[in-house]
């Protein structure tokens with residue numbers, strides 16, 4: 001695949017940064033519940049292409065392995081976590097997997113993180129990458145723009161019918 005394959009669809013890409021605060025869980029609540037407190041973000045996949053995630057040293061981020069086990073993505077100083085998102089999974093015909101992940105802040109101090117979600121141009125229609133298609137792997141998905149895909153996912157998450 002040529003190095004500039006995605007250049008035309010990344011001239012004004014979806015790019016959203018968040019600064020996320022996970023409130024502390026009081027020590028007595030943790031004690032009463034044996035540490036089993038669900039404060040955070042439930043299991044989900046990110047929607048667009050890649051997420052660059054900075055997390056503080058609190059811990060709490062977990063990723064679901066291919067063997068269906070929750071693994072701790074422990075913070076490593078000076079590094080970012082890179083998550084593949086659903087749109088990239090789609091364009092790669094499932095060759096790249098969008099990582100299921102969740103976060104719990106089961107500690108008596110705040111946790112902070114900064115995810116940066118990168119997509120493609122919201123209106124550029126993208127197809128499965130030709131080099132990810134062959135006789136044994138027909139294209140599993142039709143063409144769609146990253147913006148439309150994003151809107152569909154948000155509508156679904158809010159229990160709304162998908163608009164045209």
Ligand SMILES: O=C(O)CCC(=O)C(=O)O
Nearest residue numbers: 020046055061103113115
């Ligand atoms: O806070 C984190 O470590 C992850 C946040 C996250 O998964 C998200 O905002 O989609």
Ligand SMILES: [Fe+2]
Nearest residue numbers: 044045046101
């Ligand atoms: Fe996420």
